[in-house]
Amino acid sequence: MTVRFLLDGEVVAIDAVDPTATLLDHLRTRMRRTGTKEGCAEGDCGACTVLLGEMDAGGRAVAWRSVNACILFLPMLDGKALLTVESLARDGALNPLQACMAANGSSQCGFCTPGFVMSLYGRSIGASGHELPVADVLAGNLCRCTGYGPILAAGETCATLRRDDEATLEGLRQLARTPCTSGIHEGRTWYAPRTADELAEILAANPDTHMVAGATDVGLWVTKGLQTMEKLVFVGDIAELRGIDETPDALRIGAAVRYADVHAAFARLHPDLGELTRRIGGLQVRNAGTVGGNIANGSPIGDGPPALIALGAELTLRSTAGRRTMPLEDYFLGYGQQDRRPWEFVESIRVPRPGPGDIVHISKLSRRFDSDISAVCGAFALKVKDGRIVAARIAFGGMAATPRRASACEAALTGNAFTFETIERAAQALAGDYAPLTDVRGSAAYRTEAAANLLRRLWHRARGGQADLFALEASHG
Numbered sequence: 286m287t288v289r290f291l292l293d294g295e296v297v298a299i300d301a302v303d304p305t306a307t308l309l310d311h312l313r314t315r316m317r318r319t320g321t322k323e324g325c326a327e328g329d330c331g332a333c334t335v336l337l338g339e340m341d342a343g344g345r346a347v348a349w350r351s352v353n354a355c356i357l358f359l360p361m362l363d364g365k366a367l368l369t370v371e372s373l374a375r376d377g378a379l380n381p382l383q384a385c386m387a388a389n390g391s392s393q394c395g396f397c398t399p400g401f402v403m404s405l406y407g408r409s410i411g412a413s414g415h416e417l418p419v420a421d422v423l424a425g426n427l428c429r430c431t432g433y434g435p436i437l438a439a440g441e442t443c444a445t446l447r448r449d450d451e452a453t454l455e456g457l458r459q460l461a462r463t464p465c466t467s468g469i470h471e472g473r474t475w476y477a478p479r480t481a482d483e484l485a486e487i488l489a490a491n492p493d494t495h496m497v498a499g500a501t502d503v504g505l506w507v508t509k510g511l512q513t514m515e516k517l518v519f520v521g522d523i524a525e526l527r528g529i530d531e532t533p534d535a536l537r538i539g540a541a542v543r544y545a546d547v548h549a550a551f552a553r554l555h556p557d558l559g560e561l562t563r564r565i566g567g568l569q570v571r572n573a574g575t576v577g578g579n580i581a582n583g584s585p586i587g588d589g590p591p592a593l594i595a596l597g598a599e600l601t602l603r604s605t606a607g608r609r610t611m612p613l614e615d616y617f618l619g620y621g622q623q624d625r626r627p628w629e630f631v632e633s634i635r636v637p638r639p640g641p642g643d644i645v646h647i648s649k650l651s652r653r654f655d656s657d658i659s660a661v662c663g664a665f666a667l668k669v670k671d672g673r674i675v676a677a678r679i680a681f682g683g684m685a686a687t688p689r690r691a692s693a694c695e696a697a698l699t700g701n702a703f704t705f706e707t708i709e710r711a712a713q714a715l716a717g718d719y720a721p722l723t724d725v726r727g728s729a730a731y732r733t734e735a736a737a738n739l740l741r742r743l744w745h746r747a748r749g750g751q752a753d754l755f756a757l758e759a760s761h762g
Contacts, residue, residue, distance in 0.1 A: 286468035288359055291338075291366040291456045292316075302359050302468055304475035304517050305507045309333045309354040312369060320370035320399045321354055324427070326508040328353040328501055328570055329656065331426030334400040336407050338366035338450070340457050347450040347457065349412035350545065350572040351404050353425075356504025357573070358497065360468065360475050360519055364460045366453050370399035373406060382406045382443050389439040393430035401426050401436050404568070409446040413545045414568045424655040425567015476518040481525045481603065484630055487518050489605045492627035494518050498541050499573035501566070502582050526577070526632065535638055540577025540631040544589075547576060555639055557647035558592055564649055565589070567656040577631040580616065583623045583687065586659045586726075590617070590688035592647045594680035595664035596636050603632040620686035643668055646743040650735055652726060659683050660726040663739035667698065674698045674707070681736055683726070684719040691718040694740070708744040712737035 288299045299311070309326075312318040312335075324332035333354040338347040347366060373380035379387065382405055392398040401423065408415045408422045415422075419440035428436065465478040465487070476494070478484045488494060494516040497503050506512040520526060526541035529550055536554050538547055544565050552559025565571055565579075565588045579589045580600065590613065598613040602625060613634070616624050625631070639645050644667040651657040662682040668675050677698040679691040697711035721732040 286466050288363045288468075289460050290362040290364065291453060291460065293368070293372050294366075294452050294456060296456065296460070297367075299359060301470055302475075303470045304358060304360055304468070304473055305514060306359045307355055307504070307508065308335070308357040308359060308362060308367075311359060312354060318369050318371050322396055322399060323355060324397065324400075326355045327505050328356045328566070328573075329425075329427070330397070331400040331404065331423075331567060331569060332397050334403040334426065334569055335370075336368040336403060336412060337362075338368070338453060338457070339364070340454065340461070344458070345454075347448075347453050349407055349410060351407040351412060351414070351425075351569050352573050353569045356500050356508060358500055358504070358507075358517075358519070360477055360517075361497075361500065361521060363466065363477060364457065364462055364522070366457060368403070368406075370402055373402070380406065381446060382409055382439075385443040386436070386439045389435045389442070391432065391435040391439045393428075393432045397426065397428050397430075401428070405436075405440045405443065406446070408440065409443055410448050411445075413572050417563075417568070421563065421655075422568055425569045473514070474516045476516075477522060478518065478520070479522055479524075481523055481632065484518065484520060484523060485603060485605045485628075488628045488630060491516055491518075496520055496581070496630060498575040498578035499543065501570050501574040502578065502584075520630070521575075533638065536636045538576050538634045538636070540581070540633060541575050542577070544571040544574050544576060544579075554596075554636060555645050555647070557645060558596075561588060561592055561647050561649055561662075564651075564655060570656070576634060580613070580634065581623070581625065581631045583617060583621060585620065585685065585687055586662070586683045587688065588649060588659055588662055588682065591662045591680040591682040592664040593634065593636055594688060594690060595647070595666045595678045596639065596645070597666070597678060598634055598636045600631060601633045601635070602626075602629045604629040608632065614680070614688070614690055617687035617689070639666065640668065642670070644743065644747050646739075646746060648739045648742060650727075650739075658726065661732050661735050661739070663736055665740065665743050667703070667743075669703045672703055674701055674703050679740075681719065684721045684732055684736060689719075691715055693717045703747075705744055708740060712740045715740065 288302045322332035324330035335354045338349045341348040465483045467476045526539040528539045530537040548562045579587045594614045600613045601610045647664045650661045666678045677695040682688045693714040694711045697714040701707040721729045723729045
């Protein structure tokens, strides 16, 4: 199957596509667009940032988003538009954003500069995440020369730019496909279904197929783990899995909804959930990574699951045999083990909306504040009535082989007065809930004490204070 996409408005067709060939390698070695750099090959540094465009839900405009080319597989480009740093300058004249960067002295060695330019260009044309502060947009771009000051200044001073996307929009309409597409390369097969029914049929016939949504995890299996996968199915273009439904009672999210797209809805559900989402990788990662993918891979340090578990989320799995729904915490069976049969896929997640009197707190601790993996992620949801805790849901990531509830801590809270003494007893009970490991992100002792301090932080914030976690560690450690 030929993969077709638009590059600077022109159709590019690639035959005999290797399903795990990355866009970065194709740009640099096949198309000689060497402005896109390889820095980390794991979606962390942003040197390979490009912009992808696709028709918005109404088909009336091009929706652009910044992504990391180093972990984007070529079949994921099919039917989309692409811009690289070479797309910006025209007829020997710099794009206004490039000129602004040059005028501000925003480049030193220059290696990371194309990635910064593309992230800022996306912000200037209204791409996904454009409403965020400049520093947030650039959190996924690293400068080895530490020249952030002039780069941030350029981002603040560059005016909003207008793009004429009419030709691009018409090109995307012509490239649009409705049936499932597929390809075979050197005996390896890939599929790109357009409907959930097609996905279910593919998995029923090929239960050994690897599902790929944003490739923010699977991409590293290839670029770092050097794995070869025989069968892949790309699920990012299934419209049924990309819906967001907000009701007064709950939020329902399709499994292929990207974190960047659900950020605002999560923030409306609870501000702490919105802040947690803002810190899930850089913007490029959130523009690719999906809520369902973050759950389905079963990582013990995934940021989303602990928060969703504490909020009482339910997971719906689908196959040709039908659907089954379970509490999200029941999906995680053990390290690397999930309650998903090979022919099933995650269809949706339903998150109840907290009640008006509920106390919710979500905290993530990581070695680097932005764009880093959790050392500990704690999520707390308490129902308090007449000064007494009538229900408690506590979940942590990074404390066990799976995201898991803290049953002893919950028992120490439930039925007791909402006082610091109760919180302190529950914090001590946490030691019986988990036996964390020591690794590069933190020692077992650190994780145990930090988890208890996050519960203490909930108390202080519920009382209107702003608890300093480091002071809590000093006083209780």
